[in-house]
Amino acid sequence: MVLSVENLSKSFGENRVFHDISFSVNKGEIVCIRGKSGEGKTTLLRCLTSLETPDRGSIKINNVYLCREENKIIKYAQKSELQAIRQEIGLVFQSFNLFPHMSVMENLMEAPLFLKNDSYDNIKKRAEELLKGLELEGKENSYPFQLSGGQQQRVAIARACMLNPSVLCFDEPTSALDEETRGQISKIIRYLASEGIAIIIVTHDNAFADEIAHRIITMKDGKITIEEQ
């Protein structure tokens, strides 16, 4: 089990977004999360990736607690472990969030140069491999505004993969894409899953979810239901 979510709850003031939800994701598994607008899909991804703090419950990655509840208070892992645990779970945002003033290569190398104990040459080599794998060869020195939406999204995926995460989350990866680019994204996501990465995809796109998911989680009224595909 790569990711295990237990009894997770989150409210914003009086607004109870989700309550007491539990699920897990295995290595190489693709899980889609569906639900109407406002049901809490993005909030759940933000809790998983430490951008938001849940109110109750626990999140475990590779059997290590990212956070857990102690005496009704959420406690994160010790500072010494926290950075490494957070790196195990990446997020590709709906709007890609590339750094506009940095080239493709700089976008990819920024975080690992800062966070990883690895040489510049090794990090660059990994970036080149990923760009090749995601059909972005030759785009190293381009800036985000010079790329199509689909290319920007693939750069965002490559960037999230630079830290070798065990889990990769996507928020609405196909919403801005045409049919053909959508096909490329599903191919790339399947490739990442075949490499052993656990994938969580928030999507409104039912056809895409039916095509790609091993399991579908539906969020409704603060609860989840899980269907095997």
Ligand SMILES: Nc1ncnc2c1ncn2[C@@H]1O[C@H](COP(=O)(O)OP(=O)(O)OP(=O)(O)O)[C@@H](O)[C@H]1O
């Ligand atoms: N930072 C915040 N502060 C207060 N309320 C918030 C915050 N973020 C989200 N919410 C509320 O939490 C609920 C869930 O929002 P969320 O963005 O998770 O929904 P979603 O399922 O991703 O919707 P969509 O499909 O439209 O993207 C909404 O009622 C929203 O208004």
Ligand SMILES: [Mg+2]
């Ligand atoms: Mg959302």
